[in-house]
Amino acid sequence: MMTRRDFVKSAALLAAAPSAARSPEILIQRTVRPVVISDYSGWEFTNGGTENAVSRAFRLITEGKDVLDALVAGVNIPENDPLETGIGYGALPNADGVVQLDASCMHGPKKRAGAVACIEGVRTPSLVARAVMENTDHHLLAGQGATAFARAMGFKIEDDLNTPNSRRLWLEWKRRVDPEHYLDPKRNGRGRSRTAPAVLREDPGYDAGRSMVRDGLIREGSFWGTINCDGIGPNGNICGVTTTSGLAWKIPGRTGDSPILGAGLYVDNEVGAAGSTGRGEANLYNLSSFLVVESMRRGMSPKDAGMEALKRIKANTIEKRLLNSKGNPTFNVRFFVLNKRGEYAGLAMYHSGEAKYAVCTENGAQTLELEPLLAGTPED
Ligand code: GLY
Numbered sequence: 050m051m052t053r054r055d056f057v058k059s060a061a062l063l064a065a066a067p068s069a070a071r072s073p074e075i076l077i078q079r080t081v082r083p084v085v086i087s088d089y090s091g092w093e094f095t096n097g098g099t100e101n102a103v104s105r106a107f108r109l110i111t112e113g114k115d116v117l118d119a120l121v122a123g124v125n126i127p128e129n130d131p132l133e134t135g136i137g138y139g140a141l142p143n144a145d146g147v148v149q150l151d152a153s154c155m156h157g158p159k160k161r162a163g164a165v166a167c168i169e170g171v172r173t174p175s176l177v178a179r180a181v182m183e184n185t186d187h188h189l190l191a192g193q194g195a196t197a198f199a200r201a202m203g204f205k206i207e208d209d210l211n212t213p214n215s216r217r218l219w220l221e222w223k224r225r226v227d228p229e230h231y232l233d234p235k236r237n238g239r240g241r242s243r244t245a246p247a248v249l250r251e252d253p254g255y256d257a258g259r260s261m262v263r264d265g266l267i268r269e270g271s272f273w274g275t276i277n278c279d280g281i282g283p284n285g286n287i288c289g290v291t292t293t294s295g296l297a298w299k300i301p302g303r304t305g306d307s308p309i310l311g312a313g314l315y316v317d318n319e320v321g322a323a324g325s326t327g328r329g330e331a332n333l334y335n336l337s338s339f340l341v342v343e344s345m346r347r348g349m350s351p352k353d354a355g356m357e358a359l360k361r362i363k364a365n366t367i368e369k370r371l372l373n374s375k376g377n378p379t380f381n382v383r384f385f386v387l388n389k390r391g392e393y394a395g396l397a398m399y400h401s402g403e404a405k406y407a408v409c410t411e412n413g414a415q416t417l418e419l420e421p422l423l424a425g426t427p428e429d
Pocket residue numbers: 273274275293294295296304305306307313325326327328329330
């Protein structure tokens with residue numbers, strides 16, 4: 050959709066062009082239909098308002114706002130929403146019960162980027178990532194340094210980003226992994242719930258977390274909870290942002306793919322954007338978002354480029370503990386991909402759990418089915 054400002058700009062260029070170049074086609078070729086794409090949390094959460102992330106970002110882009118500013122304003126919705134338990138405020142904490150957040154952003158036309166890892170006390174790490182991009186010579190600040198930077202930049206630092214719900218779920222997780230020490234008063238002092246795994250395998254923390262997903266206590270999307278949101282504006286400017294609390298109950302300091310450029314997000318303004326949700330370790334190992342964008346650079350469509358990255362992840366997943374009975378990965382990974390022409394795709398290792406993604410175009414916001422590489426589920 051061409052905004053009035055774009056039309057005026059294009060018309061001025063046209064007026065200055067030689068008469069032979071003065072055809073209406075020039076106007077059409079100069080513009081792209083804006084698109085915003087994200088995982089399902091960009092559709093699901095409104096923080097008590099009327100707009101979700103993709104709708105807000107699309108509206109702001111078409112009102113002429115900078116594409117990255119619009120996307121960040123979009124993801125601020127789930128970041129601030131206490132009902133969303135995988136992103137920002139109220140997200141599932143680490144193993145110590147502390148909410149540690151990761152975020153990154155990339156500005157295609159400016160070729161700039163910023164990120165924070167393991168930041169504590171700020172509900173909107175995407176805004177701190179953008180502040181790193183705008184105010185420093187660096188791309189990534191981590192841990193206490195990231196929090197100190199946010200404080201210095203005027204962000205409100207809170208003692209605790211848990212909500213009663215995220216703290217209640219952390220306590221339940223502690224009871225499942227450490228039933229001798231964390232007792233449940235409601236179960237006569239017994240720590241282990243009726244449905245918790247009787248025999249924990251080699252990773253009791255992870256198994257207890259998955260058992261909470263199976264028991265319906267945690268949404269599957271919140272276990273690796275993340276929002277990636279990418280957009281293209283009418284001038285073909287592409288930006289992206291990814292923000293998350295990372296893996297639920299993670300080892301303190303564990304950093305996933307979301308704040309790592311090329312892993313959980315990559316943008317090249319001449320090619321396109323890709324971002325991801327799901328098991329971050331898979332994207333760290335394979336630098337998957339970079340791989341997707343490089344595949345598009347070589348001519349692949351967004352769908353084929355995303356599939357290429359999923360195939361790479363599958364091929365590089367050979368550890369037995371990460372393989373199910375079919376020899377396929379025990380985890381899901383999803384990609385949200387956009388190219389320079391405004392074409393897009395949503396891909397997943399499996400069409401299971403969170404099986405849709407969100408798109409907003411001039412036709413409004415909608416959800417579409419993710420296209421899977423593999424049949425079945427990670428649990429097969
Ligand atoms: N993809 C989010 C994470 O693994 O931290």
